[in-house]
Amino acid sequence: MGLRAGFCFAFLGLLAVALLARLAWLQGFRETSNRQAVALQRNRHEALPAPRGTIVDRDLRLLAYDRPVLEVRAEAYFDWREGHETEDYHEFAQRLAADLAFALDADGAPSAARSQRLLDLRARLLKLRDDPSGERWLRASARDGVPARWRRRLDFLVGGAIESAAVLERLDTVAAQRSWLHLHRLRRFARTYPRRAATVGPVGFVGQVLVAKDRSVPLYRGMEALAGLLPGEAGRQLVWQDATANRYWTGIAETPTAPALLQSTLDLELQECADRELTKAVEAVTERYRSPPEWGALCLAEVATGEILALASWRDGAAPEQAAFSPIQCLCPPGSVVKPLVFSLALEKGVLDWERDEFECSPSGQGLWRVPGVARVIRDSHPCGRLGPRDILVQSSNIGAGQVGLRLGREGLAEYLDVFRWGATTGTMLPGELAGVRPTDLATMPERLFRGYSAPSLSMGYDYNITPLQVLRAYVTLLSRRPRELTLYRRAVAAGGEPQSLARRPDGEIFLSAANLERLLAAMRGVVSPEVGATGRALHAELERLGRAGAVAGKTGTSEYRERRGPQGSAQLVMVRTASFAGFAPADRPRFAAVCVLQKPGAASFWGGRYAGPAAGRLLLRAVTRSELGERRRSVRRSLAKVGQVRQQ
Amino acid sequence: MRWILAGLSFALLVGLAVATTAIRANNVALRGRLQVLEQRILSYSAESRSSAHVLAEVTTRPHLARLWRRFMARASAE
Numbered sequence: 158m159g160l161r162a163g164f165c166f167a168f169l170g171l172l173a174v175a176l177l178a179r180l181a182w183l184q185g186f187r188e189t190s191n192r193q194a195v196a197l198q199r200n201r202h203e204a205l206p207a208p209r210g211t212i213v214d215r216d217l218r219l220l221a222y223d224r225p226v227l228e229v230r231a232e233a234y235f236d237w238r239e240g241h242e243t244e245d246y247h248e249f250a251q252r253l254a255a256d257l258a259f260a261l262d263a264d265g266a267p268s269a270a271r272s273q274r275l276l277d278l279r280a281r282l283l284k285l286r287d288d289p290s291g292e293r294w295l296r297a298s299a300r301d302g303v304p305a306r307w308r309r310r311l312d313f314l315v316g317g318a319i320e321s322a323a324v325l326e327r328l329d330t331v332a333a334q335r336s337w338l339h340l341h342r343l344r345r346f347a348r349t350y351p352r353r354a355a356t357v358g359p360v361g362f363v364g365q366v367l368v369a370k371d372r373s374v375p376l377y378r379g380m381e382a383l384a385g386l387l388p389g390e391a392g393r394q395l396v397w398q399d400a401t402a403n404r405y406w407t408g409i410a411e412t413p414t415a416p417a418l419l420q421s422t423l424d425l426e427l428q429e430c431a432d433r434e435l436t437k438a439v440e441a442v443t444e445r446y447r448s449p450p451e452w453g454a455l456c457l458a459e460v461a462t463g464e465i466l467a468l469a470s471w472r473d474g475a476a477p478e479q480a481a482f483s484p485i486q487c488l489c490p491p492g493s494v495v496k497p498l499v500f501s502l503a504l505e506k507g508v509l510d511w512e513r514d515e516f517e518c519s520p521s522g523q524g525l526w527r528v529p530g531v532a533r534v535i536r537d538s539h540p541c542g543r544l545g546p547r548d549i550l551v552q553s554s555n556i557g558a559g560q561v562g563l564r565l566g567r568e569g570l571a572e573y574l575d576v577f578r579w580g581a582t583t584g585t586m587l588p589g590e591l592a593g594v595r596p597t598d599l600a601t602m603p604e605r606l607f608r609g610y611s612a613p614s615l616s617m618g619y620d621y622n623i624t625p626l627q628v629l630r631a632y633v634t635l636l637s638r639r640p641r642e643l644t645l646y647r648r649a650v651a652a653g654g655e656p657q658s659l660a661r662r663p664d665g666e667i668f669l670s671a672a673n674l675e676r677l678l679a680a681m682r683g684v685v686s687p688e689v690g691a692t693g694r695a696l697h698a699e700l701e702r703l704g705r706a707g708a709v710a711g712k713t714g715t716s717e718y719r720e721r722r723g724p725q726g727s728a729q730l731v732m733v734r735t736a737s738f739a740g741f742a743p744a745d746r747p748r749f750a751a752v753c754v755l756q757k758p759g760a761a762s763f764w765g766g767r768y769a770g771p772a773a774g775r776l777l778l779r780a781v782t783r784s785e786l787g788e789r790r791r792s793v794r795r796s797l798a799k800v801g802q803v804r805q806q
Numbered sequence: 807m808r809w810i811l812a813g814l815s816f817a818l819l820v821g822l823a824v825a826t827t828a829i830r831a832n833n834v835a836l837r838g839r840l841q842v843l844e845q846r847i848l849s850y851s852a853e854s855r856s857s858a859h860v861l862a863e864v865t866t867r868p869h870l871a872r873l874w875r876r877f878m879a880r881a882s883a884e
Contacts, residue, residue, distance in 0.1 A: 224855050227848060320856040322849040329845075342848060349859055352866055397837075405837040429868060 189294050202393045205410065207652065208346050210386030210417030212360055214425040215464070215647060220360045221381065223346035223416060226318040229328060231257070232310065234337040236296065239305040243286075250282035253338070257315055260327035264319075281313050315340065318347045341404060352425060355432040357477040358470040359423060359587070359645065364478070379482070380421060380645070382588040389414025389652030420648040422464035430779045431455045431467035438755060438772035439471050442763075449473050450757040451733075454483040454625040457751045457776055460741070463633050463641045465585070466749070466780065468626070484626045485583070485590040489756055491628050492618040492716030492765065493553045493692075494739040495577075497677045498631055499562060499616045500546060502573045504673040508564040511546050511676050516561075518544045518554040526556040528563075531609030535559050535617075538715075541690070550680040552690040553713060555617045562616025567607060570615050571599045576640055576668055577631040579623055584642040584662055593623040618716055625737075625754040632739045632750040638674055640665030682710040682744050684766075685774075696738070696770035700778075708781065709774045711740025711751075713766035722758065733758045738769040742777035749780040 183191055208223035233253065237245040258275035266274070292310040299305040319325060325342070332340045348363055350356065361379015368374050380386075392413035397405045435455040443449045453471040458464060472480035481487055503509035518541040520526055526535045541554045549557030562570065574580070580595035596602075596611055614620035630643050642662035649657040685693035685700070685707075692713040700706045714737040721728040737754040741747035753773035757763055863869065 224852075224859060226852050226856075320852040322846075322853045325845070325849040342845060344848070351859065351862055355868075399834075405841050429866075433868070 189296065192294075200395060200397050200407075203343070203396045205344055205392035205394050205413050206346060207388035207391050207413035208416040209348065209363070209388050210383075210419055210652065212380055212386070212419045212421060214421055214423045214428070215466075216424070217420065218425045219349075219351050220356055220421065220423070220425065221348065221350050224320075224349040226320045226345050226347045227325065228317050228343040228345045229315040229319055229325070230312065230341050230343060231315050232312055232339045232341065233335075235309045235311055236337075237307055237309070239299065239307060241304070242307075246286050247283075250279060250286070254279040254282055256331050257328070260331050261316055261319075261324055263323040263327045264321040278315070282311070285311050285313055318345060320347075352429065354477075355429040355469070356423070356425070358482045358484070359421070359428070359465075359468045359585075361587075362478060377588065378478070379587060380419065383419065383586065385417050385649055385651060385657060386419060387652070388416070414653045417652040418648075418650040419646065421645055422459075422462075422466065422647050423468070423645070424466045424783070426783065427457060427467040427776070427780055428469070431457060431469035431776050434772040434776050435469040435471050435753070438753065438768055441771075442755060442757060442760075442768055445768075446757065446760050446763075448757075450755040450760075452481070452483045452487050453753070453755040454487065455751070455753045455772055455776060456484050456626055456629045457749060457780060458629055458633050458643055460633055460636045460747050460750055463584075463630075463637075463643045464647070465626075465629075465643050465645050467776065468645075482587070482589070483754075485585060485587055485624050487754075487756070488591055488593050488622040488624060489735040489737075489754060490619045490621065490716040490718060491623055492714030492735060492737055493555070493558070494628055494712045494714035494737050494752075494765070495618040495631070496550055496553065496558045496616065497681060497712050498577055498635055499558065499565065499570075499573055500550065500680075501635055501669050501673060501677055502569055502576065503561050503565050504546075504676065505669055506565065506569050508566075508569065509546055509561055511673075515543050515545050516549060516554075516557045518542060518549065518552075518556040520556075524556070526559065528559065528609050528613060531605055533609040533613070535613055539690070547676070547680040547683060548690075550677075550712065551683040551686075551688060551692070553684075553692045555613075558616040559613030562612045563608060565612070565616070567599050567612075570612060573615070574599075574621075576665075577634055578640065578642075579621055579627060579631070581627075583624075583626050583630050585626070585645045587645070590626075591624055593621065593627060595621040595623070618714060619718075625752050628737070628739055628754070629750060629752040632741065632752065635669070635674070635677070636741055636747045636750055637664070638669040638671070639667045678710065678744070678747070681712055681741075682707070684712055685710050685740070685744075685770075692764070692766045693738075693770055695764075695767040696740075696774045699771045700774060703775070703778065705778055707744055709740050709742045709777050710744035711738055711770070711773070713738050713764065713770060715763065715765045720758070731758045734760050734763040736763050736765040736768045738765045738773045740770070740773050740777055742781050748784065749777055751777050751780075 211219065211223070212221040214220055235246060235249050254275060258271065258278050261274055262271050294308055295305060296308045297306040315328065316324070328340055332338050350360060350362070359379055361377065361381040363381050364376040365373040366376040390413065392411045394410040395407045397407050399405065435453050439449050439453055451473050455467070455469040456465065457467040459466060468484045470477070470480070470483040472483060500509060504511060518537065524537040524540040527533070528535065535555050537554050537556050541552050541557070544552065544554055544557050546561070549561070565573065574595055580593050582590045582592045596615070599607065599611060602611065611620055626643065633643065634640050641664050644661050646659050649659055651657045684691055685696050687694060687697055691697070693711065696709065697706060700709060715734065717732055717734045719730050720733050722731045723729050733756060735754060735756045737752065739750070739752045741750045751773040753769035755769050
């Protein structure tokens with residue numbers, strides 16, 4: 158019994174000694190490497206970023222969304238001999254950068270991008286050498302003339318947005334061949350803009366702007382600037398990491414908030430069409446004048462709702478991301494496109510008799526008219542003779558429009574400015590939209606100034622600078638007979654799925670009778686006709702060529718002003734001309750309104766009917782065709798559903 | 807008898823220890839496989855979203871029209 162007990166105690170004693178020896182080994186001799194292993198072996202929460210909101214068009218086609226990509230970071234351990242850190246590190250960095258760059262090349266990028274990638278990786282690694290924050294520890298002390306060995310942990314970015322499975326597989330192979338290299342994949346998002354070229358203006362972008370040498374701040378343009386699109390709450394995932402830095406999926410995760418959704422009123426197909434038509438208009442100007450216009454804008458909206466369907470912008474010599482978005486950021490005097498709008502107020506106020514009134518539009522026989530009582534002279538581009546209100550619009554007589562403006566008086570013109578909301582931003586909520594300028598002192602200005610300058614100028618589209626989108630809003634207001642705000646949004650769902658309300662300015666009171674609107678529509682149909690003196694003959698010819706004569710109506714406009722341009726000291730006066738067209742379709746029952754504006758300095762005979770009209774006309778035709786096709790499709794679907802119901806019965 | 811019981815208990819303990827270690831090792835191996843699987847899913851999901859985007863871009867009407875014009879221009883030049 159005693160012997161057996163002795164054996165037991167001896168066994169336990171040996172066990173205790175063995176344990177102590179093991180402890181001494183682990184805590185003493187292997188202390189450094191064990192601490193490193195413990196540092197690696199831990200549970201950690203990895204952030205799962207939430208995506209930014211998605212923007213879709215009216216038919217839910219994607220305009221901007223976050224695409225998942227992978228960021229690959231490397232965790233590498235660099236060993237060096239004491240006293241040889243620089244040369245050892247240089248060789249290490251060269252080799253590692255070359256291996257990783259070779260793996261990244263599996264995405265088939267052009268050779269220039271590959272070389273740049275290699276240089277970037279090498280630079281990133283070399284920068285780490287001097288980073289004092291890096292962890293380092295002694296691996297083996299110096300002995301018998303052998304220098305001490307050190308180890309250092311390096312953490313660096315391999316690729317920011319990798320989405321090629323081949324690249325990831327190659328990277329895995331590189332890591333598998335090196336016990337001191339571990340690659341970690343982190344979920345990230347890349348902002349994606351399908352059909353970018355046509356939508357860059359209204360949709361905008363998320364970018365960075367450099368404010369200091371090493372500091373940049375986010376830059377938002379277009380719809381992307383709306384705060385509702387910001388990502389929701391990020392999620393997190395529990396990741397277990399073992400002593401060899403392998404990460405393991407635990408399945409325990411808090412999912413990030415679902416992205417917000419913004420449904421815009423844009424129609425992607427019409428937006429592309431607008432972009433194309435505007436480019437064609439620019440090409441036509443370039444062909445005629447040997448240089449392009451300074452800027453151009455083409456906008457389309459639905460009359461019944463005020464929903465904007467397309468917003469195209471063109472700017473000379475600037476990348477779309479850097480240029481001003483001309484529909485809301487370029488100002489111009491609207492020119493003659495405002496004449497039907499002025500006439501609508503004159504008709505409604507009873508100062509204009511559509512059937513009986515006649516105006517002498519060429520009193521001197523040369524297209525000149527001296528405003529009574531003042532020294533101002535108003536010109537027409539061609540002598541018009543005696544015209545009724547309809548023909549003033551058809552032939553776009555400034556002299557006739559000026560006389561109508563004088564009849565409207567101060568109150569009438571002030572009401573005109575208010576009804577059509579000139580000088581106020583539209584309902585797009587886009588950043589950087591300009592309000593423009595309009596006269597605010599009509600009631601108090603001296604009579605001589607009002608009669609001689611403001612009244613005739615306002616009636617023919619001068620004395621105020623507005624954006625092309627404001628012209629579109631004015632036409633939507635005219636065609637719907639009540640002040641109607643434009644909108645760019647249909648529906649919004651906040652991050653996480655909560656529906657959001659989109660405040661919209663309610664329609665105003667009806668200000669125009671149906672009969673008076675019909676008179677104005679008839680006159681604008683005359684503008685786009687083969688009539689002698691009609692300013693929209695070029696558009697009519699284009700419509701005839703397309704077999705759709707009479708489908709589009711509207712009003713042309715051409716304005717000009719002198720501006721001092723050039724470097725300070727040697728600036729010269731330049732005549733800046735704006736060609737515009739505001740139209741609608743179908744011509745007898747307007748459903749869509751469009752405005753095209755092109756501005757070009759120093760261009761003679763730069764007429765709205767010739768250069769802006771065809772682009773707006775073709776866009777309107779496309780909108781009508783598309784809407785008719787949609788209606789036909791819906792009607793076929795309804796019929797099929799009815800047939801199905803009958804069969805079921 | 808007591809020694810038999812002690813021996814059996816010891817054998818049971820050793821067996822349990824071996825089984826536990828085996829199960830843990832198996833777990834580690836399975837986690838490793840899951841890890842690889844998850845990485846692959848992530849890679850392919852990123853690649854499929856990217857391919858969908860590229861495909862949508864190269865099959866748009868304007869892009870196809872541009873290609874067609876280029877093709878026709880080359881054909882007429884030849």
